[in-house]
Amino acid sequence: MVRKYFAVASIVLLLAAMAVAVDSYNQEWRQWQRAFLTELKRREKGTLSLWDRLEIERTIDLERVKVVTEPGRSVETCMACHTNVGVPGFEQDPLRDLLALHQNVTVVQEMPFDQIGCVACHGGDGLALTSERAHENMLSRYAEIFEEALAKLRSPKQMVRQKGIETIRWLTGDDFGFSFSAPPEAREEAIRRIETWWALHRDTFLAAGYGERESPFKTPNPQRQALLERPEVSPIGETLEFVGSNTCVACHTTPRPGGTSYIPPSNKEHVERWFRDELKTSTNPEIYLYNHPWLAEVLANQFIDDPQRRKELLSLVDEARRTGRWPEPQQVQELLDLMRSLDVTCEACHGPGGEYARMMMKGLAFEFEGRSEEAAQLIAEAAKRARENARRSVSDPRIWRIIEQLLSR
Ligand code: HEC
Ligand code: HEC
Ligand code: HEC
Ligand code: HEC
Numbered sequence: 497m498v499r500k501y502f503a504v505a506s507i508v509l510l511l512a513a514m515a516v517a518v519d520s521y522n523q524e525w526r527q528w529q530r531a532f533l534t535e536l537k538r539r540e541k542g543t544l545s546l547w548d549r550l551e552i553e554r555t556i557d558l559e560r561v562k563v564v565t566e567p568g569r570s571v572e573t574c575m576a577c578h579t580n581v582g583v584p585g586f587e588q589d590p591l592r593d594l595l596a597l598h599q600n601v602t603v604v605q606e607m608p609f610d611q612i613g614c615v616a617c618h619g620g621d622g623l624a625l626t627s628e629r630a631h632e633n634m635l636s637r638y639a640e641i642f643e644e645a646l647a648k649l650r651s652p653k654q655m656v657r658q659k660g661i662e663t664i665r666w667l668t669g670d671d672f673g674f675s676f677s678a679p680p681e682a683r684e685e686a687i688r689r690i691e692t693w694w695a696l697h698r699d700t701f702l703a704a705g706y707g708e709r710e711s712p713f714k715t716p717n718p719q720r721q722a723l724l725e726r727p728e729v730s731p732i733g734e735t736l737e738f739v740g741s742n743t744c745v746a747c748h749t750t751p752r753p754g755g756t757s758y759i760p761p762s763n764k765e766h767v768e769r770w771f772r773d774e775l776k777t778s779t780n781p782e783i784y785l786y787n788h789p790w791l792a793e794v795l796a797n798q799f800i801d802d803p804q805r806r807k808e809l810l811s812l813v814d815e816a817r818r819t820g821r822w823p824e825p826q827q828v829q830e831l832l833d834l835m836r837s838l839d840v841t842c843e844a845c846h847g848p849g850g851e852y853a854r855m856m857m858k859g860l861a862f863e864f865e866g867r868s869e870e871a872a873q874l875i876a877e878a879a880k881r882a883r884e885n886a887r888r889s890v891s892d893p894r895i896w897r898i899i900e901q902l903l904s905r
Pocket of ligand 1: 573589614621622626627636
């Protein structure tokens with residue numbers, strides 16, 4: 497009798513163990529690593545023996561691809577699936593080559609994936625092992641998430657409405673006066689306020705800084721903090737673009753439509769001081785090029801299309817920065833020409849204006865339409881960005897070395 501139970505129990509246990517093994521074999525991240533490693537072996541050997549397949553199975557590993565962004569605090573497993581760094585010829589996510597995908601993202605070249613991870617730029621759940629969970633809250637999905645949440649506000653179910661407004665509060669820091677238990681007319685009124693806000697901010701959602709809010713339940717990601725402190729990249733690590741000082745000065749010296757100036761007198765003095773010929777990048781391109789911490793990188797990314805040439809230019813600049821010996825002008829001719837024609841003097845301190853100057857423009861357009869409250873909000877956000885960038889820049893001694901050199905000429 498006892499022996500019979502024992503036999504049944506053994507079989508059950510064996511089946512359970514097999515089920516666990518099959519389940520583990522089929523985990524999504526294992527499938528992607530297996531596909532990647534199998535393709536590598538196939539390229540190397542043609543056809544695979546059983547031994548090769550066992551070898552592959554042994555190599556599949558979470559530890560191998562785990563990124564520790566800060567010891568003891570923050571770990572990411574995105575690369576459990578996005579495992580290909582530097583192997584060409586894969587067409588499909590997550591196996592496409594991460595280096596190729598990010599060749600335009602300068603920061604990645606300074607902080608390689610195994611230090612910075614992915615979440616600092618893309619967001620998402622760094623510990624998830626299914627793609628659905630990993631991607632749920634990625635920054636690139638914030639607009640989608642916002643719209644899904646907005647739709648929920650009209651649900652007949654109170655619980656769903658509550659979830660909707662919680663998401664919107666998380667994304668924007670504001671509930672716009674929406675209460676999920678208020679009477680329908682009051683809810684509809686608040687929804688219209690949210691829709692107006694959304695129409696205004698849709699395009700500049702990330703630029704305005706709203707999507708950056710971390711969940712209160714998470715510890716802040718230190719790499720993300722490091723990114724936010726860089727004036728030359730957007731919150732998702734995209735290289736920003738210069739608009740040129742003439743664009744800044746076109747607004748910052750012209751009277752407003754109503755007759756007052758865009759810039760109060762204190763601003764005027766500031767702009768005139770920095771728009772003196774001898775301080776312009778167009779007059780002294782070399783001093784800026786070889787002493788500025790990121791100007792060359794932004795220019796090259798924005799305007800030099802050939803990746804090979806871009807690399808060449810940046811390595812010449814890098815060498816000049818390190819050794820103090822400048823290359824022949826014709827070796828970096830494109831960059832010098834760009835600085836002469838574009839003149840990025842203001843942006844050397846205030847950071848590339850591609851985003852905040854556009855917000856300032858959009859704000860003024862709203863002001864013309866009489867939507868002054870929205871205009872004020874957008875302009876304030878843009879101004880904050882331009883000011884914060886400048887403050888960061890002038891706390892960098894390298895910027896002052898440039899000014900000293902220019903003034904002592
Ligand atoms: C379990 C496997 C898996 C994990 C873990 C995973 N991904 Fe993915 N990823 C995929 C797959 C599969 C695709 C392509 C299909 C899709 O979009 O879902 C993809 C696509 C992407 C894309 C391009 C598509 C888009 O929506 O922009 C990005 C970016 C991305 N992943 C980032 C991440 C980040 C960041 C993490 C970590 C937080 C992560 N992934 C973790 C499997 C994974
Ligand atoms: C410094 C910021 C940064 C980091 C770190 C970063 N990415 Fe990206 N990633 C970007 C940007 C910006 C793009 C868009 C690049 C472009 O369009 O040239 C991008 C593009 C992608 C794409 C292609 C998306 C598409 O729509 O085709 C995938 C996939 C991706 N990243 C996955 C990852 C994974 C996985 C990691 C971590 C190993 C990672 N990224 C780390 C900024 C970053
Ligand atoms: C379309 C017009 C326009 C353009 C182009 C523009 N700005 Fe502005 N900017 C404004 C307005 C309007 C304000 C808000 C001024 C105010 O009311 O104090 C502002 C504010 C600022 C502020 C903050 C001022 C303060 O007193 O807080 C800075 C700094 C700034 N801009 C820098 C720049 C730089 C640098 C550029 C070029 C990259 C630029 N702006 C391009 C219109 C513009
Ligand atoms: C050497 C660095 C530097 C340069 C170059 C520079 N700025 Fe500034 N700018 C600053 C700093 C720093 C502030 C103060 C930011 C703060 O503390 O809010 C500032 C403030 C401003 C303000 C707000 C005015 C004020 O008095 O507070 C405006 C507008 C502005 N800058 C526009 C420009 C424009 C347009 C140019 C190009 C002609 C320019 N800046 C060039 C560093 C610079």
